[in-house]
Amino acid sequence: MKPQREFIAERPLAEHCPELLKRGPAPEDLLHLLEKMGQRFARRLSGAFAPLMGGEAPIVSCTSPRETKLSSLNSSIAALAANSLLAIGSAQTPMLVSIEAEPVLRIVDRAFGGKGEAPAPMPKQFPPAAELMIARLEVLLAEHLAAAVTATAGRASDGDMPDITAIRRDGSLTALSPFDDNLPLAMLSLEVDDGGVLPWLMTVAMPFATLGRIFGYAEKPARRAAPHYRGDPMAAPFGDVPVTLSAVLVDMRVPFPAIATLAPGVILPVSVSRQIPLRVGENTIAHGTVGTMDDRVAVKIDKAFTDERTNP
Incomplete structure (x- = not known):
């Protein structure tokens, strides 16, 4: 389709200063x-x-x-x-x-x-x-x-x-x-x-x-990222998510020959530390002391590493 009259732009083309085009x-x-x-x-x-x-x-x-x-x-x-x-x-x-x-x-x-x-x-x-x-x-x-x-x-x-x-x-x-x-x-x-x-x-x-x-050619400053707010772990949907918590009682090194000769009845001497790490996945979130409570083995939290929550 061929227009019957010449097209005219409504606004003039933008003109940029040399500093912006450099x-x-x-x-x-x-x-x-x-x-x-x-x-x-x-x-x-x-x-x-x-x-x-x-x-x-x-x-x-x-x-x-x-x-x-x-x-x-x-x-x-x-x-x-x-x-x-x-x-x-x-x-x-x-x-x-x-x-x-x-x-x-x-x-x-x-x-x-x-x-x-x-x-x-x-x-x-x-x-x-x-x-x-x-x-x-x-x-x-x-x-x-x-x-x-x-x-x-x-x-x-x-x-x-x-x-x-x-x-x-x-x-x-x-x-x-x-x-x-x-x-x-x-x-x-x-x-x-x-x-x-x-x-x-x-x-x-x-x-x-x-x-x-x-030689005086500085890079443009990086744009500041928008502030990031963490969600409240107590609120939905985070509060309903089950998380596996592991208490590591023993973390020991055993020579390979000893592993190769493992058999029923072999006794491995271990030492349980009074301060044991509590982990979620690979991250240690706290340390605690092993004890008992109501005839069950329990861990008392002595030090937690969870960050303080930030309010939006």
């Missing part, structure tokens, strides 16, 4: 900022590493950043490495810095007057002296990372530098488990040529959310 940074934009930060970080580390390398400044270069995931990091980082999880401002903005184990052990050898040699074969875990050196490296890296972030973000002065602190560390990246497995990460590698046979690697990785926050 989109967040694309991953490639954040990776570009990370590359700039990495180049500044590399230049600063060249001089910062000199006292640890016998006074000679190594050549530090930055590779192009890329997107990755934790599974790829687990396969590319050795079983033993100095893996440090740092927080930029707060624990909600984590960053991983990983250094190969061999250069860390060479630095430790120089610190004790050696020629900068690593043991062969490599140990399965870091010795205490290496742990102390890794803690020192974390402070050094945090200082120069903060300066590189400040310069890249275009902040006015050193007073605007973010506070970067170490959260935890582990020689095994799998045990450290710094991020969720499927979380997209921005990864940057730095090559350090300290005059050895081959340059060694330092890996920097962080979620894109961390990368956006340190």
